[in-house]
Amino acid sequence: MNEGMSAIVKTMSVLLIMPMTIFGMYVIIHGHLTPGGGFPGGAVMATMMAMLFVAFGAEKSKKFLGKGSLSTIESLGLLAFAAVAFIGIQATFFSNFLANSASYFGMSISYGPNPGYLNSGGVLPLMNLAVGIEVFAAITAIVLVMLTYREEKS
Template sequence: MKEMSRIVRTVTNFVYGFIIIFGFYIIVHGHLTPGGGFQGGAVVGSAFALLLVSYGSLNSKKFLKKDIFSLFENFGLILFIVLGFSGLGITFFYNFLANSGGWFGNTAVIGVNPGNMNTGGVIPLMNIAVGLEVLSAFGVIVLTMASAAEFTKKKENS
């Protein structure tokens, strides 16, 4: 895959960071606003796809490594499983951090939800785990598709 024009690369350099920040915002605020781990992970993964398309597969493989994405994918999956099984002591996906104090331990006020970050209990942690899993899986898929396209192109040329 060849790299795109200088204009596309410049715009990619400008918006790449904003897309990643917005994706992590969607992941972390998933219990307060529409969105969550899957949607935010897809947004961050699309930033990696934009980087791959604008710089080409040969240049992008220098800093987008499939092994790193696989490592983060496994970490996100293990984190979600650990959080899920941690709540099995009382009930399935029980909020074991409720009323324990600290950042994630405050319960929501009865009535109108003021929208505080610390009212989600264990849900923000699960959103982070799902977001990490989805963005890493999306990165692996995009890199695999780029490698397959590159292999097909080499095969056609020979």
């Protein structure tokens, strides 16, 4: 595990980085139009990181992305989620202040089927993004910590 797997696995995992990242970001960004959202998209991106850890060895990957930075990203995601909830505090907590406001993400849509407009949704895309970042960092941190644990010989 420490020095990674064979060259075939390494090459294929490098080829798969881009499609998996783009798919995860697609699931996160289109969370208010298609099935998906912050939690599944973050899990897809965390799966990409787990694939890299398995292919290249977790000890080597730890030099580029450590526990501390993952913890920071996770805290920032949760703080961003709470901050977006707090911005609309003048109406109520978790108020959707961007919906139907004709600004960013503020397109008003009415009841019924439509082809799906990315510019709608109010604060929901922002919250999806924050939750996606948080879930990505949390699951990556759990996998990294579990892979690099070595039992002390006592």
